[in-house]
Amino acid sequence: MQIRVFQPADETAVIGLWNDCGLIRPTNDPKKDIIRKSKVNPELFLVGEVGGKIVASVMAGYEGHRGWVNYVSVNPQCRRQGYGRKILAEVERLLRLRGCPKINLQVRATNHEAVKFYESLGFKVDEVISMGKRLEKDSVQPSNR
Secondary structure, three states, X not given: OEEEEOOHHHHHHHHHHHHHOOOOOOOOOHHHHHHHHOOOOHHHEEEEEEOOXXXXXXXXXXXXXXXXXXXXXXXXXXXXXXXXXXXXXXXXXXXXXXXXXXXXXXXXXXXXXXXXXXXXXOOOOOOOOOOOOOOOOOOOOOOOO
């Protein structure tokens, strides 16, 4: 697998990958997420290619205190070949070069396979509560009517 920085021409393939991996939710517009990422640390948005096809992605950020990893994905048909480990190792390398002391990520509690994968890479459950607050009313969010 060859790893490189995301390019705008990759958008359709990457969104398709995220869909295939079940990462997209009604409250997240992947196109908006890509636009936002292109403005902040775009060099930390990586894709992995095999035979010219995007099979993996990771979106990371670092604000000087902690690194965050989002949209980690590997095509379901390409799993168990080391692609997830490889793309995460590369983003960890890039974060270390920036002086990042710790990486955080969030994974859905029901995604037991992902939890096992991250634990195999040395991630541990932190004794914290993850909280969030939407600052933007998203047009893709379902109505409560």
